[in-house]
Amino acid sequence: MKECDIAIIGAGVVGLAIAHKVCNKYSVIVIEAEDSFGKHTSSRNSETIHSGIYYPADTLKAKLCLRGNELLYQYARDNDISFLNCGxxxxxxxxxxxxxxxxxxxxxxxxxxxxxxxxxxxxxxxxxxxxxxxxxxxxxTAGIINSHEFMKSLETKAKEKGALFAYRSKVERIIPENKNYSVITDNGELKCGIVINSAGLFSDKVAESAGIDPSKEGYKLxxxxxxxxxxxxxxxxxxxxxxxxxxxxxxxxxxxxxxxxxxxxxxxxxxxxxxxxxxxxxxxxxxxxxxxxxxxxxxxxxxxxxxxxxxxxxxLQAPGEKFRDFIIKNEKEKGLANFINLIGIESPGLTSSLAIGEYVETIII
Ligand SMILES: Cc1cc2nc3c(=O)[nH]c(=O)nc-3n(C[C@H](O)[C@H](O)[C@H](O)COP(=O)(O)OP(=O)(O)OC[C@H]3O[C@@H](n4cnc5c(N)ncnc54)[C@H](O)[C@@H]3O)c2cc1C
Incomplete structure (x- = not known):
């Protein structure tokens, strides 16, 4: 059985940005069901770098989009990623x-x-x-970015700093054990102290596999x-x-x-x-x-x-419902300390990704 500090579930742009940030401090394994990164929503979007104009004040969407916009332009400049600040x-x-x-x-x-x-x-x-x-x-401040180049760069830099990537590994169950977690995949088992659920369209299912009821908690996608x-x-x-x-x-x-x-x-x-x-x-x-x-x-x-x-x-917003914010939460109150759920990461998730990485690091206890 493999061991690490943090298991990140999902190698979309959000999981990659979190890995890129936290691998400076922790040993990290990114677990991804597909054979490579970015096979779902992160490669199927408008690639717009949003400004933060749309979202209600003081929401995570507003704050992380504004901060993410700044970080993303800086990252693109520093790492030769194709982008255009076209407005x-x-x-x-x-x-x-x-x-x-x-x-x-x-x-x-x-x-x-x-x-x-x-x-x-x-x-x-x-x-x-x-x-x-x-x-x-x-x-x-609006613009566009080549999301494939961005994700490739995040993966490369995380690997250079020691992060491991387990592709073709689908998480099936997460079992809390004392202060640790066993992450069971269709390709083996992993023990870790921190689990980050950035499974995109399947994040409600991954939360459920750790014993959380998505309907009761308002996590249903x-x-x-x-x-x-x-x-x-x-x-x-x-x-x-x-x-x-x-x-x-x-x-x-x-x-x-x-x-x-x-x-x-x-x-x-x-x-x-x-x-x-x-x-x-x-x-x-x-x-x-x-x-x-x-x-x-x-x-x-x-x-x-x-x-x-x-x-x-x-x-997260069901048909006919009003605005819902991103859910980014350390589930310590549910007795699942350092099980961190990211649910409903729709637009502006690409823009916010680097800021989400920063934010997630601050809520690890
Ligand atoms: C039409 C559209 C347009 C958009 N336009 C923009 C835009 O212009 N600007 C912007 O900022 N945002 C935009 N977004 C939002 C942005 O694309 C998303 O917020 C972002 O890509 C989400 O990334 P993610 O990593 O959370 O999810 P994903 O990219 O879906 O990654 C999740 C990963 O988890 C993996 N996974 C799932 N379940 C498991 C499991 N059980 N075990 C292992 N791995 C698993 C999946 O295979 C996947 O690779 C748009 C979204 C859409 C749909």
């Missing part, structure tokens, strides 16, 4: 959306997002000629798919353009997803799956709705929209 406009396409622009502007200022500015439609259309809108808020489409009408853009977020809080709205080479696709839409099943196929049932959303602000022929890819959000 973003969040736009109102009609009168009914103007008040939301003002609300976001004030919320962002309250959260400490630097240098926000209201911009009129003419300025925005001059920057992005394919876009039509009335007003927007300019968010200069709801899968919410987001699909991306591409069109030949718009191949390059230089600035992120986001509509106002959906009023039900389900998503930030269909926007342009830029790559660091300037290429562009559009998405993601948002719909809950009936069952929590990993299904990465695209459902054309939602294409018309997708097209309508996009044509509200994009002056382009969208008749050739073709499926690109999709991701699944691990949402």
């Amino acid at each position: 973003k406009y969040i736009i109102a396409s009609d009168d009914s959306e103007v008040s939301e622009i003002h609300r976001l502007f004030e919320n962002g200022n309250r959260n400490g997002v630097p240098n926000l500015r209201l911009a009129d439609g003419k300025e925005i259309e001059k920057t992005e000629p394919m876009v039509k809108c009335l007003l927007g808020v300019h968010v200069p 709801h899968y919410c798919k987001g699909e991306y489409y591409k069109t030949n009408s718009v191949k390059k853009m230089s600035t992120l353009i986001y509509p106002v977020p959906s009023p039900d809080g389900k998503s930030l709205g269909i926007h342009n997803r830029l790559s660091t080479d300037g290429s562009v696709v559009f998405g993601p839409n948002a719909y809950y799956l009936e069952e929590n099943k990993l299904d990465y196929s695209l459902n054309k049932k939602f294409l018309e709705e997708f097209k309508n959303s996009l044509s509200k602000f994009l002056k382009a022929d969208l008749s050739d929209l073709t499926p690109y890819d999709c991701g699944i959000r691990p949402k």
Whole structure:
């Protein structure tokens, strides 16, 4: 049986960022069911470096996004990761959306997002000629990052500092034993003092495997798919353009997803799956709705929209429910000291990842 200080479950961007941080002090084994890192949500997102403008004040999402934004740009500069601090406009396409622009502007200022500015439609259309809108808020700290390069770098640096990676090892059960834990996988057993559950879409199941009741604790996840489409009408853009977020809080709205080479696709839409099943196929049932959303602000022929890819959000918020924050918690009150759950790490999880690493280290006892 292997032994270490910390077992981290999941090699998505969050598990990798935690490993990169805590391996300075502790011996670490990262346990991952797949044969490599980042095979799920961390490779299926918009790769936007968010600013922190959207989230209610004093929430983990607001604080970790702001701090994570700063850390991520610094990390990308220091480690030669492709990124672009291209900025973003969040736009109102009609009168009914103007008040939301003002609300976001004030919320962002309250959260400490630097240098926000209201911009009129003419300025925005001059920057992005394919876009039509009335007003927007300019968010200069938003940008994009190559998430694969970022994750590869985190894995390499953690390995250099002694972290071990157990790929093709699925955690099946976690048994508390005195002050330690036995982590049982389909590939062997591990003993450790600290368990970090960063299993993304399966984090509620991993918590359950340690004896926690996800329904009772409010940890149950709801899968919410987001699909991306591409069109030949718009191949390059230089600035992120986001509509106002959906009023039900389900998503930030269909926007342009830029790559660091300037290429562009559009998405993601948002719909809950009936069952929590990993299904990465695209459902054309939602294409018309997708097209309508996009044509509200994009002056382009969208008749050739073709499926690109999709991701699944691990949402704590059930359909119809209000905002839910990230859960990042040392479960000592449940008699599981140093069993640390990270549940509901949806957007802005990529942006926040390095700040999550810092935060998790502070709650280890
Ligand atoms: C459509 C979409 C768009 C998004 N856009 C953005 C964005 O622009 N900016 C941003 O900041 N964030 C964005 N996000 C959010 C971001 O992608 C996630 O918050 C982040 O990737 C979560 O990383 P993670 O490591 O928690 O999860 P994951 O990447 O899912 O990693 C979890 C890992 O745990 C492993 N695992 C699960 N169960 C077990 C087990 N039992 N044993 C061993 N291993 C296990 C899985 O195989 C997986 O590799 C978006 C998300 C989606 C879905």
